[in-house]
Amino acid sequence: MRRSAVLSAPVLAALMVPVAALGVGTSDWIDGFRTDVERCWNPPEGSAVVIVTFGMNRDGTVIGDSLRSIPREMAETDSFTAARRAILRCGRDGYDLPPDQYEAWREIEMTFDPLVGGEQ
Amino acid sequence: MRLDTGQIISGVAHTGLIIFAIFGGAFKSEPLPFEITEVTAISEEEYAAMIAEPSPDAVANVDTPEPPEEGQAPELSSEADAAPEQDQPEVTETAEPDPVPEAVEPEPIPVPEAEIADAPQEPTPPQEDTAVLAPETSERPQPRPAPRVAPEAVEQPEPDVEIADVDQQAPEPAEQAEEPVPEQEETARQEATTEIVTEAEEVASAAPTRSVRPRTRPEQVTPAAQPDPDPEPRDEPAQQAEPEPAAEPETQEATSPDSSAVNDALAEALGSDPEPQGTPQGPPLTAGEKDGLRVAVQECWNVGSLSSDALATTVTVAVSMSEDGRPITNSIRMIGSEGGSNASAQQAFEAARRAIIRCGASGFNLPVEKYATWREIEMTFNPENMRIR
Amino acid sequence: MRVVLAFVAILAGLAAPVTAQEERSGPLRIEITEGVIEPLPFAVPTFVAETAQAQEMAVNITRVIASDLTGTGLFREIPQDAHIARVTAFSSPVQFPDWKAINAQALIVGGVSVDDSGKVVVRFRLYDVFAGQEMGQGLQFVGTVDGWRRIAHKVSDQVYSRLTGEDPYFDSRVVFVSETGPKDARQKRLAIMDYDGANVTYLTDSASIVLAPRFSPGGDRVLYTSYESGFPKIYVLDVATAGRNVLNAADGEMSFAPRFAPNGQTIVYSLTTGGNTDLYQLNIASGQTSRLTTTPSIETAPSFSPDGSRIVFESDRSGTPQLYVMPASGGEATRISFGQGRYGTPVWSPRGDLIAFTKQSKGRFHIGVMRTDGSEERLLTASFLDEGPTWAPNGRVIMFTRETQGAQGASSLWSVDITGRNLKQVRTETGASDPSWGPLQN
Structure with missing residues (x-):
């Protein structure tokens, strides 16, 4: 069951511009990306929200070296380890992302938030 | 247990990042099923107990190394310092601090070529948000970091050339002057650039991340380009007790702003007057001459080691000059300061004083027949343009 | 003509003292506005x-x-x-x-x-x-x-x-994490050394991961984060004895990023509870804690201003990590970072005039400084990974961690003047990270 996050509206509006500029079908591959990573994500009980930042190669593979946690002190936690594992494992053969829009996805910031509750 | 591990992945993008803009319910608005442990306020007793006895677990694991050595705190005692005996200040006509260049036309200083930073050039995304400052145009030559920052850029000398304060070509026998000149190694001024370049700027060549200090006027009037070049080295006072009577005033005349017939006559008449105490007067210093003095002092005004306080302090320094163009060291005094504290004014003054003494050691290039006009000089040292932060 | 000339000459001679004085009445005034910067x-x-x-x-x-x-x-x-x-x-x-x-x-x-x-x-x-x-x-x-x-x-x-004219800083020490072993199996220990790398002493063993030590204002204690309980938790260590205690022992919680207040009696830190990370304050003596932020976003890396009145910290409430300043008692936070990229690990200068930070942008990391209102941002370094700045006691020099890329990548300590000049490595016998520069010793 999925829940979703909403970002505050003004921020979203500002950020929507470049996303909209990315062209048709943007949301498709974003959704696809999210789904791909989720498939490998198994957060342990009691996981906390953690943000993971990382860089991508042109072929859709992850630059393994570049994975970082925010906050950085969570780098050794199970929450981060699970997130990191998800990104790397499901990305072993590269994620399916449009090469012509590489500039848009060469740097990623993903928030992993284990929530419970019914689907929205 | 209905532990529905919903998951949310969202990403945030700037240019070059992506947002996963997925709308849904409120962000974590529903209560969580598992126990929320609140932040426990530790009671005083508990805490005292904690402090008093470290938990055995903690102690067991810690391999208590030797406590770090705490050297005995050095005591400070200032003795009433009897000034060490000093030889009476002697006239420094002996060894020159800086070797004097030969009397040949100094070569123009080469300007560094436009540098491209060696960072891999990545294709910049279409919307370049240089949030902080506007990017510079690419035509502007990129300054590289160098050990020395000076108004004029100096190219990196050959590696085997010694670094000295003055450019100096290895003398070629053919161009020797009449007097035999001691063998001097070829020296070159230390590589210098016109502004400070941080690593971050070096890398991000396209879009510098901070505003560059206003560049000094590249067409700085240098002593080499003086409108009235004085080929005779002036720092040989022994040979030039009095200025050449006829030659000098006429040379000065050429650039004097107000050359009237009367002044011509006056100058000529006075020039031929050998009286030493009749202080020769003439027209005031030309802009070129003033510039020459200013540039000469600037060359020695080193603000690199000054604190930001001192860099915010403007000091005015008075100095009396002797006729040979040298500052009288004991006469150098601070007569005013602006901005900063007393302490920072002191620092700024000391740097200014050093500048005057060092670059005046062999005499400034000032026309002796106008001595009256430059016998007393007040220099204001304003580091506004030199501030980095 | 000759007569005239002579006349003029005589007059000039007579007038000499007068005109000479007139001309000498004012000293020559020049303004020096450009100098050189050199050692x-x-x-x-x-x-x-x-x-x-x-x-x-x-x-x-x-x-x-x-x-x-x-x-x-x-x-x-x-x-x-x-x-x-x-x-x-x-x-x-x-x-x-x-x-x-x-x-x-x-x-x-x-x-x-x-x-x-x-x-x-x-x-x-x-x-x-x-x-x-x-x-x-x-x-x-x-x-x-x-x-x-x-x-x-x-x-x-x-x-x-x-x-x-600057305040001194050489008689000081730095506490840091000494690192050995390969990147995926790093051994980490707390260590302390003179600012120039001499006199290294180890304060903990390498049984568990330790992070981000922070000196107390008096240089007598060190706060740090350790994973020995399985979760990141904050410990206080006495430098003289190397004895230590955990500060917050609640299960299931994570606490990290601690910093002393200038008075050495209060600590501000991040606490993750219920999946959410916020800033809290703890009075060491009384054990009283209070919550400083109550946002759903991640709040971390707090640092006090030297007068103890304000705290700068890192928050992703805008959607991406940025820097904010709020009163030390909590309350409204003002954003101070606006450039393109992610900002973190802010540290207030001991002089109170600048805030140092880590910035990540376009795949590179930078150490930078900005005024406390966010203006005049300047980046001082750029590399694969620079982070975690700490200030010298005189507020003129910054030390930070630099990590090199790749499986063989190692961490080391570097320092740079706040003008951006004099970037150089602080040599340590082992790999090193997370420096915290202590006060000038008396």
Whole structure:
């Protein structure tokens, strides 16, 4: 069951511009990306929200070296380890992302938030 | 247990990042099923107990190394310092601090070529948000970091050339002057650039991340380009007790702003007057001459080691000059300061004083027949343009 | 015509004093607005050994002083083999022309004596060579053989502050994480060293992961984060004894990123509970805690202003990590970072005028500084990974962690002047990260 996050509206509006500029079908591959990573994500009980930042190669593979946690002190936690594992494992053969829009996805910031509750 | 591990992945993008803009319910608005442990306020007793006895677990694991050595705190005692005996200040006509260049036309200083930073050039995304400052145009030559920052850029000398304060070509026998000149190694001024370049700027060549200090006027009037070049080295006072009577005033005349017939006559008449105490007067210093003095002092005004306080302090320094163009060291005094504290004014003054003494050691290039006009000089040292932060 | 000329000449002669005075009535005024920035050349002849046992120490002390000054990037030592004059006694008259001849603008003369009981006495004088006079007063320091380095740093501190006007910083220590082993199996221990890398001592063993130690304002304690319980938790360690305690022992919670308040009695830190990370404050003596932020976003990396009135911290409430400033008691936070990229690990300068931070943008990491209102942002470094700045006690130099890329990548400590100049590595025997610069020692 999925829940979703909403970002505050003004921020979203500002950020929507470049996303909209990315062209048709943007949301498709974003959704696809999210789904791909989720498939490998198994957060342990009691996981906390953690943000993971990382860089991508042109072929859709992850630059393994570049994975970082925010906050950085969570780098050794199970929450981060699970997130990191998800990104790397499901990305072993590269994620399916449009090469012509590489500039848009060469740097990623993903928030992993284990929530419970019914689907929205 | 209905532990529905919903998951949310969202990403945030700037240019070059992506947002996963997925709308849904409120962000974590529903209560969580598992126990929320609140932040426990530790009671005083508990805490005292904690402090008093470290938990055995903690102690067991810690391999208590030797406590770090705490050297005995050095005591400070200032003795009433009897000034060490000093030889009476002697006239420094002996060894020159800086070797004097030969009397040949100094070569123009080469300007560094436009540098491209060696960072891999990545294709910049279409919307370049240089949030902080506007990017510079690419035509502007990129300054590289160098050990020395000076108004004029100096190219990196050959590696085997010694670094000295003055450019100096290895003398070629053919161009020797009449007097035999001691063998001097070829020296070159230390590589210098016109502004400070941080690593971050070096890398991000396209879009510098901070505003560059206003560049000094590249067409700085240098002593080499003086409108009235004085080929005779002036720092040989022994040979030039009095200025050449006829030659000098006429040379000065050429650039004097107000050359009237009367002044011509006056100058000529006075020039031929050998009286030493009749202080020769003439027209005031030309802009070129003033510039020459200013540039000469600037060359020695080193603000690199000054604190930001001192860099915010403007000091005015008075100095009396002797006729040979040298500052009288004991006469150098601070007569005013602006901005900063007393302490920072002191620092700024000391740097200014050093500048005057060092670059005046062999005499400034000032026309002796106008001595009256430059016998007393007040220099204001304003580091506004030199501030980095 | 000739008559006229003569007449004019005579008149001119008579008028000479008058017009001369008129012309001399005002001194020549010029304004100097441009200068040069270059290391100031200085000379420090080996300190005079005033007792037989002091020979080696005199050489060592002189070397440390020269390294301290040269290491700032603001000074350049004129090597001893270029010296013309020789200093054979502490009080012998200074041969200024000899020092001028080699362009030494500052001269340090000193003497060292060591007695049988191990007492060390060091005295020094500083001269402005071109002005031909002493700068400030001669001073004398008394210490022990074991503490000779501190004495040397004290001398350099005096010279440094007299010449630059800055506050001193050489007699200080840095606590950091010493790292050994391959990247995926790093062993980490807390260590402490002199600011220049000497005198390394280990404070913990490598049984568990430790992170981000932070010195107390008095230099007597260190806060750090450890994973030994399985979760990141905050510990306080006493530097003198290496004894330590955990601060927040609740299960299932994570606490990290602690910092002392300037009064040394309160700590601000991040606590993750219920999946959410916010800032909290703890009074060490009373154990009282209070919550400072209540946002659903991640709040971390807090740092106090030197007057204790405000806290700068990192928050992703805008959607991406940025820097915010709020009153120390919590309350409305003002955003101060606006550039393109992610900002984190803010640290307030001890001078109160700047905030240092880590910025990640376009795949690169930078250490930067900005004014406390966010203006005048300047990036000082750029590399694969730079992070975690810490300030020297005088607010002029920043130390940080630099990591190199790849499986063989290692962490090391680097320092840079706030002008961006003098970027260099602080040599450590092992890999090193997470430096925290302690206060000037008394």
